[in-house]
Structure formats: C-alpha cells, structure tokens
Amino acid sequence: MRYFAVPALAVGVSLTSLFPANAAMTVDYVMFVGGAKIGTMSLDADISPDRYQLETRINTLEVAGATQEATLTLFSAGTQSASSVSPQIFTSDYVTTDGQSSQLQITFNEQGPASVLALPPPANKPGALSDFHKKGALDPVSALLALTVLSGTNPCSKAIPVFDGWRRFDIAISYKGETTIEAEEGYSGPAHKCEGRLTPVAGYSAEAMAQMRKEPQAVEVWLAPLEAAGFLVPVRIIAPTAFGGAVIRSTAIREN
Numbered sequence: 212m213r214y215f216a217v218p219a220l221a222v223g224v225s226l227t228s229l230f231p232a233n234a235a236m237t238v239d240y241v242m243f244v245g246g247a248k249i250g251t252m253s254l255d256a257d258i259s260p261d262r263y264q265l266e267t268r269i270n271t272l273e274v275a276g277a278t279q280e281a282t283l284t285l286f287s288a289g290t291q292s293a294s295s296v297s298p299q300i301f302t303s304d305y306v307t308t309d310g311q312s313s314q315l316q317i318t319f320n321e322q323g324p325a326s327v328l329a330l331p332p333p334a335n336k337p338g339a340l341s342d343f344h345k346k347g348a349l350d351p352v353s354a355l356l357a358l359t360v361l362s363g364t365n366p367c368s369k370a371i372p373v374f375d376g377w378r379r380f381d382i383a384i385s386y387k388g389e390t391t392i393e394a395e396e397g398y399s400g401p402a403h404k405c406e407g408r409l410t411p412v413a414g415y416s417a418e419a420m421a422q423m424r425k426e427p428q429a430v431e432v433w434l435a436p437l438e439a440a441g442f443l444v445p446v447r448i449i450a451p452t453a454f455g456g457a458v459i460r461s462t463a464i465r466e467n
Contacts, residue, residue, distance in 0.1 A: 234258045235467040236437075238444055239397075242271075245455030249278045252459060256356075257467075258442065263296070264288045265352045281307040287352035289319070296357045301350035303376070315376050323348050324374045333377065340379055344413040348374035356442060358384060358405075358432075367405035367434075378414035382407050392433060397461035398446040402433040437464070 240252040250271035257264045269283040283305045289298040303315040316328045324345045349357060354371045367386040372379070387404040407430045411420045430450040434443035448459040 234442070237465055237467055238446070238461055239463040240459050241462050243458045244274075244278070244452055247274055248272065249274050254445075256442070258291075261290055261292060262288075263291050263356060265356060267352060279307055281305065285352050287350050289353060291356070296349065296353050298350050298353040301352060317350055317374070317376055322346050327376050329376065340413045344379045345374055348372040348379060351375055354382065355445070367403065379412040381410045381412060383410060390433070392446060394460065396463070398435050398444075398464055400435065402435050402446060403443065405432045405434060406430070407432060
C-alpha cells in the first residue's frame with residue numbers, strides 16, 4: 212500500500228472504540244449484477260492506534276454492454292483515534308483496457324476537504340460547493356472506516372458526511388439487527404445488518420437533487436465483527452443499479 216507523509220489533521224466524525232496495536236488485513240470480493248458476474252474487488256486495510264491506510268481495488272469485466280473491462284483504485288490515508296476519523300489524502304485512479312483513464316486527488320486540512328485535482332478536468336462543471344458544505348466531510352473510503360469501526364451493540368446508527376470531489380452528500384445508516392451469514396466461501400458467521408440511504412446536499416443539479424430526494428435508494432451492508440481487524444468488516448453488500456441489483460460478497464479474509 213502507498214503511504215503519504217502529511218501533517219496530522221483534526222476533522223472527522225465521532226467513533227466510540229479503540230483500535231488494537233496494529234491491524235492489517237485483506238478482504239477479497241466477487242461482484243454480480245442481475246445474477247451475472249461483473250468483476251472482483253479487494254479491500255486492503257492497515258490500521259494502527261493513530262493512523263490508517265485503506266485501499267480498494269475494483270476490477271470490472273465487459274458484460275453485455277453494462278460494464279467494461281477496467282480497474283478503479285481508491286486510496287485513503289489519515290489519522291484516527293477513539294473519537295474521530297480524520298482523512299489527509301484521497302486518490303482515485305481509473306483506467307480501462309482501451310486506454311481511457313482519469314485521476315482524482317483530494318487533500319484535507321483541519322476544516323475538511325481543501326483541494327481537488329482532477330485529470331482530465333470534468334467535461335461538465337460541477338455545482339459550486341461552499342466551505343460550509345464541505346466542512347467535516349470525509350472521502351468515500353474514510354467514510355467506510357467511520358461506518359465499520361467497532362462501536363458497541365448498535366454500530367450503524369449514524370450519519371456520515373461525504374465529499375467525492377464534486378458532490379456533498381450524507382449517508383444515513385440505520386441498524387437492522389444481528390443475523391448469521393452462511394456461505395460456501397468467504398465469511399460465515401454472525402453479522403450486523405445495516406441499511407444506508409444517500410441524501411444529496413450540494414453539487415447536484417436541481418433536477419437530480421429533486422429526483423434523489425423523491426426516490427431515495429437503499430444499500431444493505433452486512434458487517435462481520437472480526438475484532439482482530441480493529442473494525443467491522445463488510446462481507447456482503449446489496450445495492451440497486453440501472454442494470455439490476457448488485458451483490459458484492461466476500462470470498463476470502465486474511466490477516467497480513
């Protein structure tokens with residue numbers, strides 16, 4: 212994993228538990244849409260008592276015009292404590308087999324997202340965001356950590372502010388209870404089931420914001436309480452897409 216040496220900052224959302232001395236693990240996933248396999252995903256996590264690095268790599272296949280063969284790598288690094296997740300840098304790198312590519316970098320200061328660099332620049336200028344809208348927002352990968360950190364018997368009752376480089380939205384997470392996952396590969400055992408709903412805040416067109424508020428879509432996430440990891444590990448995700456329901460499930464979990 213990459214490491215960026217940047218000063219410690221202090222923007223974040225509240226958490227409620229301590230991490231072990233060090234936790235490093237990789238989770239592998241397979242992804243389906245409408246019953247067809249569309250690719251694989253991996254999550255690499257390296258967490259110490261005061262720092263974290265997370266990298267998610269998504270490899271998609273070309274399937275009936277719905278997806279193309281490409282790789283998306285998301286990376287986030289920052290500081291954390293018993294009371295906050297504080298991102299310092301977020302990068303996104305997208306490349307297809309036919310040569311298309313794009314890169315995005317967000318840096319953070321003590322107030323929140325401070326700068327955005329995109330190559331190439333967006334074709335359509337995104338809506339303006341004020342410092343007020345961006346204050347305290349996390350990048351999408353750090354938001355995952357804020358969701359999954361162990362936080363007692365009800366880990367999902369929280370709202371997470373997210374900035375993806377262009378848009379600001381809140382992810383409201385609600386707890387749906389404990390369940391048991393049975394799978395032929397990957398994780399089997401107890402899990403917390405959570406539901407997330409996205410609420411647009413800024414950076415959207417008026418039409419898009421109205422439509423999203425009118426028809427909010429829910430994402431279901433199952434989190435495994437693997438205390439050795441220092442956080443609740445997402446082992447299954449179900450989300451709606453334009454081509455049918457997407458299912459992401461774990462195939463392997465290993466400590467590094």
